[in-house]
Amino acid sequence: MINKKSLSVFIAATLVSTSLTNFLPVMAKPEKAKLTIMMYADADNNLEPYMLNDIQEMKSGYVNDPNLNLVTLIDRNGNYSSDSSTFGENFTDTRLYKIESNSTTRINGGEEFPEITTTSNYEGNMGDANTLKKFIDSTKANYPADKYMLILSNHGGGAKEELDILAPDVDKHICSDETNNDDIMYMGQISDVLTKDQSVDILTFDACLMGNAEVAYQYRPGNGSFEANYMIGSSPNVWGYGFKYDNIFSRIKAGGGTSSESDLTLGGNEKYFDPSTVTDAELGALFVEEQRDSTTRVSNQQLSCYDLSKASDLKNSFDAFSRSLSTNHEKSAIESVRGSKTNTSLIHYFKESSETDWIAYAYFDAYDLAKQISMRATISPETKKAAENVMTSVDNMILYSFGQSKFDGNIDKFQEGKNGLSVFLPDGSRIYNNYNSGIKAPHWQLQKWYNPNHTLDNLKVPYGNLYWCKDGIDNEKYKVGNWFELLDSWFDTSNTSDGGFNSFQW
Numbered sequence: 433m434i435n436k437k438s439l440s441v442f443i444a445a446t447l448v449s450t451s452l453t454n455f456l457p458v459m460a461k462p463e464k465a466k467l468t469i470m471m472y473a474d475a476d477n478n479l480e481p482y483m484l485n486d487i488q489e490m491k492s493g494y495v496n497d498p499n500l501n502l503v504t505l506i507d508r509n510g511n512y513s514s515d516s517s518t519f520g521e522n523f524t525d526t527r528l529y530k531i532e533s534n535s536t537t538r539i540n541g542g543e544e545f546p547e548i549t550t551t552s553n554y555e556g557n558m559g560d561a562n563t564l565k566k567f568i569d570s571t572k573a574n575y576p577a578d579k580y581m582l583i584l585s586n587h588g589g590g591a592k593e594e595l596d597i598l599a600p601d602v603d604k605h606i607c608s609d610e611t612n613n614d615d616i617m618y619m620g621q622i623s624d625v626l627t628k629d630q631s632v633d634i635l636t637f638d639a640c641l642m643g644n645a646e647v648a649y650q651y652r653p654g655n656g657s658f659e660a661n662y663m664i665g666s667s668p669n670v671w672g673y674g675f676k677y678d679n680i681f682s683r684i685k686a687g688g689g690t691s692s693e694s695d696l697t698l699g700g701n702e703k704y705f706d707p708s709t710v711t712d713a714e715l716g717a718l719f720v721e722e723q724r725d726s727t728t729r730v731s732n733q734q735l736s737c738y739d740l741s742k743a744s745d746l747k748n749s750f751d752a753f754s755r756s757l758s759t760n761h762e763k764s765a766i767e768s769v770r771g772s773k774t775n776t777s778l779i780h781y782f783k784e785s786s787e788t789d790w791i792a793y794a795y796f797d798a799y800d801l802a803k804q805i806s807m808r809a810t811i812s813p814e815t816k817k818a819a820e821n822v823m824t825s826v827d828n829m830i831l832y833s834f835g836q837s838k839f840d841g842n843i844d845k846f847q848e849g850k851n852g853l854s855v856f857l858p859d860g861s862r863i864y865n866n867y868n869s870g871i872k873a874p875h876w877q878l879q880k881w882y883n884p885n886h887t888l889d890n891l892k893v894p895y896g897n898l899y900w901c902k903d904g905i906d907n908e909k910y911k912v913g914n915w916f917e918l919l920d921s922w923f924d925t926s927n928t929s930d931g932g933f934n935s936f937q938w
Contacts, residue, residue: 462574463498464576464577464578465499465500465501465575465577465578465707466577466578466707466709466710467499467500467501467577467578467579467580467581467684467707467708468500468501468502468503468571468572468577468581469500469501469502469503469581469583470503470504470505470567470568470580470581470582470632471486471487471490471502471503471504471505471506471531471585472505472558472564472567472582472583472584472585473486473487473506473585474507474558474559474584474585474586474607474608474609475507475586476507476508476509476608476610476611477509477512477586477587477609478512479512479585479586480508480509480511480512481512481513482674483506483674484518485673486638486674486675486677487506487519487531487536488518489677489678489681490502490678490681491518491531491532491533491534492534492678492682493677493678493680494531494533494681495681495684496533497684497685497686499686499707499708500684500707501530501571501575502530502531502532502681503528503529503531503539503575504528504529505526505527505528505556505558505567506519506526506527507526507555507558507609507611508523508524508525508526509524509610509611511610518536519538520536525552525554525555525556526548526554527548527552528540528541528567528570538550539574541566541567542570542573542574544566544570544573544574545566545567545569545570547566548570555611555612557609557611557612557615558586558607559607559608559609559614559615560609560617561617561622561624561625561626564584564625564630565625565626565630568626568630568632569629569630572630579634579710579712580632580633580634581632581633581634581635581636581715582632582634582635582660583636583637583638584606584635584636584637584638584639585638585639586606586608586638586639587607587608587640588606588637588639588641588642588670589640589641589792589793606619606637606639618894618897619646619647619650619898620886620896620897620898621894621897622650622651622658623650623651623655623657623658623897624897626657627657627658628656628657628658630658631658632660633661633662633712634660634662634663634712634716635660635662635663635664636663636665636719637663637664637665637666638674638675639666640666640668640669641666641667641668641781641793641795641854642665643665643666643735643736643738643781643852643853643854644665644795644853644855644856645746645747645750645798645853645855646898646900646901647663647665648663648738648740648743648829649744649746649747649900649903650898650900651663651740652741652743652744654744655899659740660740661712661739661740662712662715662738662740662831663737663738664716664719664720664736664738665735665736666733666734666735666736667734667736667781667797667852667853667854668732668734668795668838669732670733671727671730671732671733673726675719675723675726676723676725676726679722679726680718680719683702683703683722684704684705684707684718685705685706685707686708687704687706688704688705688706688709689703689704690702691704695717696721696724696834697717697720697721697724697834698714698721698832705718713737713831716831717737717831717832719735720735720736720737720832721832723735723834724834728836730836731836731837731838732836732838733835734781734834734836734839734846735833735834735852736830736831736852736853737830737833738829738830738831738853739829739830739831740829742825742828742829745828746822746825746828746829747903747914748904749818749821749822749824749825750798750915751904751913751914751915752818753815753818753821753822753915754912754913754914754915754917754918756815756818757818757918758918758921760811760812760814760815762811762812763922765805765808765810765811766857767859769801769805769808770796770801770857770859772790772859772862773785773787773790773859776796777804777841777843778796778800778804778841779796779797779800779835779839779840779841779846779851780794780797780854781793781795781796781839781854782795787862787864790858790875791858791864791878791879794856794857794858795854795855795857796854796855796857797839797851797853797854798822798853798854798855799822799823799826799827799850799853800841800843801822801855801857802819802822802823802826803819803823803843803844804843805819806820806823807843823850827849827850829853830849830851830852830853831849832848832849833848833849833851833852833853834846834852835851835852855915856882856919857919858875858876858879859875860874860875860876860879860919860922860923861874861875861876861922861923861925862874863875874923874925876919876923877926877933877934880893880896880933880934881894881895881896882898882916882919883896883898883901883916883936884897884898884901884902884905885897885902885935885936887934887935891934891935900914900915900916901914902916905917909937909938910938911938917938920936920938921938924936924938
């Protein structure tokens with residue numbers, strides 16, 4: 433962005449400062465940086481104080497460099513914090529800031545996001561994918577770069593839909609906005625609203641439960657919509673403090689170099705990465721390493737960096753695995769490995785003692801699932817081979833991962849680079865019986881969100897449109913083509929001509 437001090441004396445004398453500031457992004461002809469990081473900070477909920485701390489950490493760690501831009505769109509709430517030091521004033525609306533070393537500068541959205549100026553009182557809906565689209569467009573226009581990272585920071589719930597009537601205490605999604613009727617963004621909604629123009633090199637989730645195969649596949653390169661080359665995400669819940677941004681940004685500075693601290697992710701000593709030369713993979717390793725370091729005393733934290741160019745290979749191997757399980761009638765083996773209630777031998781990323789977690793977040797480690805199936809004596813040779821292929825594809829897709837002690841499984845300890853990607857595997861036939869709400873139904877009936885189709889119109893449940901469930905479907909009736917169809921064939925006992933529980937006729 434152009435510096436105000438470089439404007440001519442004539443312009444400075446004829447424009448008032450407020451108008452000048454408001455016009456800057458439109459007038460500016462910014463030089464292209466090497467790296468622009470966009471922080472979509474949805475603090476319009478109970479995470480407000482934690483997110484303000486994140487911004488403070490960014491300010492503290494950021495090393496000024498012309499090749500590094502750090503821009504945030506933040507929406508505050510006001511009910512959880514009265515902080516006025518992070519941005520120089522307290523506010524409850526939605527604003528854009530450029531973050532630099534120990535400072536923030538309020539900026540406007542230019543032509544791409546005209547609702548936001550340096551004096552506006554705009555209340556943005558951070559649960560609306562159109563807001564995200566405007567933010568990305570504005571940042572790319574005003575802070576162009578060779579490489580873009582997008583950080584989505586808020587509550588997360590993976591690919592799930594809203595379950596207020598069942599479990600309000602676990603109603604966590606990506607970007608919940610309290611001021612706007614608790615609106616949230618669904619994975620399928622992002623794909624519907626955003627296009628390839630908004631794509632980024634690295635998609636980072638500072639949010640719970642986003643490190644799963646369904647989300648990774650949704651945003652793989654070449655999907656026809658918004659995409660990313662790499663993804664950073666956590667399979668289980670992320671603690672409220674999120675990422676250690678001061679340590680992360682202190683290691684992005686010109687000149688590179690190394691410290692005396694060991695790097696358990698890349699090996700050797702921890703490196704400083706020059707923003708003009710840092711790679712996508714190095715940024716992924718940086719986030720994983722610093723999260724590992726900051727959570728050594730917390731047993732339930734995990735983070736992974738995924739190469740999304742390998743997501744299609746993962747999908748193909750999982751679909752072949754699904755077809756073999758169906759052909760060889762091996763449902764009982766999967767259910768035995770998966771378990772139910774508090775009895776499961778698989779590495780899993782949810783609270784197994786909570787039935788509502790079984791409904792909303794039944795995420796199991798994909799590598800561990802395939803490994804345990806491949807080792808069972810009762811499994812057919814075809815399925816064992818398919819399971820081994822799944823293990824290979826997961827191993828190829830996970831660049832870096834760590835898991836603290838809670839995620840050591842019954843067979844092996846958490847294996848870095850292999851474990852750390854989850855997949856949805858519900859206890860679909862288990863009956864949920866809520867006497868207060870009067871709901872009595874199999875779990876699979878309550879999981880209509882796990883769907884290849886747009887579910888809002890026919891099921892009154894947003895949002896569906898999961899590519900993981902859609903791609904690879906076998907159009908022949910009663911024939912399984914992918915993982916979703918396998919689950920539906922097992923658990924939808926009302927699978928009549930209208931599709932049964934979820935309106936899908938497998």
